[in-house]
Amino acid sequence: MNTDKQVKFVEQYCLHGNATKAALEAGYSEHSAKQTGYALKEKFKREIDERNQTALRDKIPMALSQLGKLLEADSEATRLAAVKDILDRAGMKPVDRTEVTTIESMSDEEIQRRIDALTKH
Numbered sequence: 001m002n003t004d005k006q007v008k009f010v011e012q013y014c015l016h017g018n019a020t021k022a023a024l025e026a027g028y029s030e031h032s033a034k035q036t037g038y039a040l041k042e043k044f045k046r047e048i049d050e051r052n053q054t055a056l057r058d059k060i061p062m063a064l065s066q067l068g069k070l071l072e073a074d075s076e077a078t079r080l081a082a083v084k085d086i087l088d089r090a091g092m093k094p095v096d097r098t099e100v101t102t103i104e105s106m107s108d109e110e111i112q113r114r115i116d117a118l119t120k121h
Helices: 004-016 019-026 033-043 045-070 076-089 108-119
Strands: none
Touching (some): 004 045, 045 076
């Protein structure tokens, strides 16, 4: 069972992310706020994480709306960045270039060096 101070600590910590400040605002003494804040942050880590995840999920519609508005911005660079971000979030990010070395393009010495490197124990 959480005390009123503990509940207030979690609320305050989720607002600004500062354990010492949250402990002070929850009513813990100035003398022990730093240690108490750290201990409470660790004790209620799961609850804090859940609250933060919920808060983030609640902001998704507004964030998507803002991103959509950027598609109509006057700046071409802003519009392009918004398009790229939307496509990336939709799973349509361009493939990064990858260099592939085939055995046909390697010299005999390079092949032997790689074999030796792989077989060293």
